[in-house]
Amino acid sequence: MSDNSALTPQEVADILKIAKNTVYELIKRGELNSYRVGRKVRVDSKDVEEYKNKTKSLKSNTQQTTIVKDQWRTPFSSEELPKSSSFVICGQDIMLDILSRYLQMHPNGVQTLRSYVGSYNGLYNLYLGNVQMATAHLWDGDTGQYNIPFVRRMLPGTSSVIIHLACRLQGFYVLKGNPKGITGWEDMKRKDITIINREKGSGTRVLLDEHLRLLGISSKNIKGYERESTSHLAIASTVARGGADIGIGNEKSCMQVNGIEFIPLQTERYELVIKKEDIQSPPFQAVLEILRSQEFRMELEGIGGYDLSEIGKIIAET
Incomplete structure (x- = not known):
């Protein structure tokens, strides 16, 4: 990152590996500097680095x-x-x-x-x-x-x-109108489908891997399987801008991104x-x-x- 680059709240969330709502909370509490360009919130990359360095040095009291x-x-x-x-x-x-x-x-x-x-x-x-x-x-x-x-x-x-x-609904994020007619886990077998995955260790990644195991689908045959993102919002955003055909996440996060349709698959227990x-x-x-x-x-x-x-x-x- 250059010292003077301007970041969106979602980009800050991806860097810190937190939810975008948490970025807004940090800004609201005055813990992370920000400014507005019109109606948009922006954060300088140098302020993100300063925030990271500050939290590293915090004491237990x-x-x-x-x-x-x-x-x-x-x-x-x-x-x-x-x-x-x-x-x-x-x-x-x-x-x-x-x-x-x-x-x-x-x-x-x-x-x-x-x-x-x-x-x-x-x-x-x-x-x-x-x-x-x-x-x-x-x-x-x-x-x-x-x-x-x-x-x-x-x-x-x-x-x-x-x-x-x-309890939260887990499902697929697809483009509005579902142009590829995606309906469920079996679609992971299709050669014309690209996904954006969650990181190893996340509940969503385990959910996908368990269904692939039960269906006998090799992850090596899935386009985009190795590409990871660390939040539901980042996953939905990737699908919305055409970077993948399928993302997996909960319904609540999907509702915050324009141009996304949610296909419910199962109810999860948190x-x-x-x-x-x-x-x-x-x-x-x-x-x-x-x-x-x-x-x-x-x-x-x-x-x-x-x-x-x-x-x-x-x-x-x-």
């Missing part, structure tokens, strides 16, 4: 509730890890940013750091003790279940609790995973109280795109 680290991949290096007293929540959905804000204000709450990694990497780091909470939407093709089989495999010898957050030994401690009890509160639920309903009928319910103990 900072007043900032969100830390974005573009290096956070599994496993964390010792230099990248927050201090052991930090309370870290893994996951990419904006509801976790809202949960962090509520948790900071709760009488029994705690300052919260956010790690924007996918489901697989989040569970792995929960097992290692690097984070306190991880979210997951991992579908197991053999059982048809979400999350429980993965938690049992990835947290061996560790008793854990799975708490339901929301859930929170914690170690059972922690659940009685005050911050974790505060999380349960927040999730079950009317105020928190109403804020999520205002955003839309969630089925919250079971929010806060303990689904399983492993």
Whole structure:
């Protein structure tokens, strides 16, 4: 990046590997400098670099509730890890940013750091003790279940609790009007289809790979399979500008991009995973109280795109 290049909020989100809505939150809180060109928001690349450098040097007693680290991949290096007293929540959905804000204000709450990694990497780091909470939407093709089989495999010898957050629709993003007549997973066999993929470790990538496995489709025969993007919005944007015929993501994100049609495929379960030994401690009890509160639920309903009928319910103990 040149020092004076102007970036759109979506380009900033792609660089930091966060949601575009989080970029707007950072701008609103004054943590990331921006300016307007007419009605459009722009951010200088040098300000993005300054923000990244600033968050790298933050101490555990900072007043900032969100830390974005573009290096956070599994496993964390010792230099990248927050201090052991930090309370870290893994996951990419904006509801976790809202949960962090509520948790900071709760009488029994705690300052919260956010790690924007996918489901697989989040569970792995929960097992290692690097984070306190991880979210997951991992579908197991053999059982048809979400999350429980993965938690049992990835947290061996560790008793854990799975708490339901929301159900979300997952499906294909295609151009408006669906010019190629795409209907489902079998279309991945077609030679005239190009996709844009999510990164390894994300729940969406696992969903695709499980369906390909069950259908006996080799990823080597799919155009665009190796091309990755790290957010639903970036995936939808790629399809909208003709960079791919199919992207996979949730319905909520698709609604924010013009020129995109959504083909629903299945309802996914988005859930929170914690170690059972922690659940009685005050911050974790505060999380349960927040999730079950009317105020928190109403804020999520205002955003839309969630089925919250079971929010806060303990689904399983492993």
